[in-house]
Amino acid sequence: xxxxxxxxxxxxxxxxxxxxxxxxxxxxxxxxxxxxxxxxxxxxxxxxxxxxxxxxxxxxxxxxxxxxxxxxxxxxxxxxxxxxxxxxxxxxxxxxxxxxxxxxxxxxxxxxxxxxxxxxxxxxxxxxxxxxxxxxxxxxxxxxxxxxxxxxxxxxxxxxxxxxxxxxxxxxxxxxxxxxxxxxxxxxxxxxxxxxxxxxxxxxxxxxxxxxxxxxxxxxxxxxxxxxxxxxxxxxxxxxxxxxxxxxxxxxxxxxxxxxxxxxxxxxxxxxxxxxxxxxxxxxxxxxxxxxxxxxxxxxxxxxxxxxxxxxxxxxxxxxxxxxxxxxxxxxxxxxxxxxxxxxxxxxxxx
Numbered sequence: 001x002x003x004x005x006x007x008x009x010x011x012x013x014x015x016x017x018x019x020x021x022x023x024x025x026x027x028x029x030x031x032x033x034x035x036x037x038x039x040x041x042x043x044x045x046x047x048x049x050x051x052x053x054x055x056x057x058x059x060x061x062x063x064x065x066x067x068x069x070x071x072x073x074x075x076x077x078x079x080x081x082x083x084x085x086x087x088x089x090x091x092x093x094x095x096x097x098x099x100x101x102x103x104x105x106x107x108x109x110x111x112x113x114x115x116x117x118x119x120x121x122x123x124x125x126x127x128x129x130x131x132x133x134x135x136x137x138x139x140x141x142x143x144x145x146x147x148x149x150x151x152x153x154x155x156x157x158x159x160x161x162x163x164x165x166x167x168x169x170x171x172x173x174x175x176x177x178x179x180x181x182x183x184x185x186x187x188x189x190x191x192x193x194x195x196x197x198x199x200x201x202x203x204x205x206x207x208x209x210x211x212x213x214x215x216x217x218x219x220x221x222x223x224x225x226x227x228x229x230x231x232x233x234x235x236x237x238x239x240x241x242x243x244x245x246x247x248x249x250x251x252x253x254x255x256x257x258x259x260x261x262x263x264x265x266x267x268x269x270x271x272x273x274x275x276x277x278x279x280x281x282x283x284x285x286x287x288x289x290x291x292x293x294x295x296x297x298x299x300x301x302x303x304x305x306x307x308x309x310x311x312x313x314x315x316x317x318x319x320x321x322x323x324x325x326x327x328x329x330x331x332x333x334x335x336x337x338x339x340x341x342x343x344x345x346x347x348x349x350x351x
Contacts, residue, residue, distance in 0.1 A: 005229040008227070008277050010233060012229070012231060013234070015234055015264065015273065016202075016233070016236070016237050016238070017237060021263070022263040025119050025122050026038075028125075031118075033114070034115060034122070037111050037114045037118065038259045038260075040111055041256070041258075041259045044111070044255075045104055045252055048100060049104045049248075050249070050253065052097060053252060056097070061085075061089065064085060065085050068081040068082075072084055101248060101251065104255065105255065112208065112262060115263065116208030116212065119262065119263050120209065120212045123266055163307070166306065167217060170299045170306075171296065172203075172295075174299055174302070175292060178294060179200060194236070194240070194243055195239075197238075198231070198232045198235030198238070199231055199232055201254075202224075202235030203220075203224055205234070205235075205238075205258075205264070205265035206220075208265070208266075209266050226286065227270055227274060227286070228286075228291060238254055238258070238261060242254050274286075
């Protein structure tokens with residue numbers, strides 16, 4: 001089991017670094033909307049956010065420090081000059097960098113969703129064309145791309161989708177808080193922090209695809225926890241881009257690279273990777289790792305406080321009892337359940 005886990009982890013790293021596959025999406029995108037969305041993300045996070053950080057670190061801050069040493073230090077002393085430099089740095093972060101960071105992150109969320117939708121449609125058209133349905137796929141994609149991409153996410157009904165989205169947001173806010181706390185543990189905190197961030201970022205990348213396919217949240221989590229080794233490797237490059245840098249530069253670099261990882265995830269076949277390592281249906285042999293277990297209990301209580309206990313319980317029981325017709329998966333395919341092929345609730349993820 002350990003050898004298989006290491007091999008799957010390494011395959012996840014290699015899949016994440018195979019960024020050349022993004023070129024296929026850009027070439028097949030006849031509308032060029034995908035390329036525009038990626039370019040907008042690069043400009044927003046690379047030129048504006050990261051550019052602001054670099055301009056301050058390598059331009060404004062040295063210039064301000066020199067002026068303070070020349071003009072203020074001889075009159076008020078070096079301590080006053082140092083304090084003035086610190087105050088100007090704090091003012092820059094509070095009045096410019098933090099607002100720019102918040103705005104770019106909010107706008108980027110919409111861009112990431114657009115990137116995933118366009119990539120999903122391109123992949124579906126490519127598959128249907130290979131199966132002899134190219135003309136039908138092209139007409140569907142050209143006539144109503146946005147509605148086609150949203151069909152999967154809305155398969156469960158608007159109210160249930162909203163409840164799942166609320167649950168998902170709360171769950172990963174709590175999980176991110178746990179990741180931050182784990183990073184403070186002596187000796188092993190750094191390694192655990194990198195591992196947890198790898199899982200978190202990997203889930204973010206694949207969650208767009210699963211949402212467009214109409215996969216319910218419990219099935220996404222169960223599928224992810226069965227393939228914890230692969231996803232730990234897939235998220236490692238993103239995690240390292242943040243832990244090796246300070247907060248704002250790391251966030252900017254990750255935001256620039258994230259659309260690329262979304263495209264890579266859209267073209268990634270996790271099931272095939274598992275089959276190559278441990279054989280068809282072998283995912284059931286890799287022990288289920290309850291990555292999100294600690295975050296589930298407080299999430300349920302937070303959602304109950306927000307939505308009301310009775311409504312929350314009814315929605316959860318209704319979601320658990322209703323099978324996912326689109327995937328052909330029963331209620332038992334929730335947390336960590338594996339289907340007959342060993343691939344669980346996301347066995348029909350597009351390849």
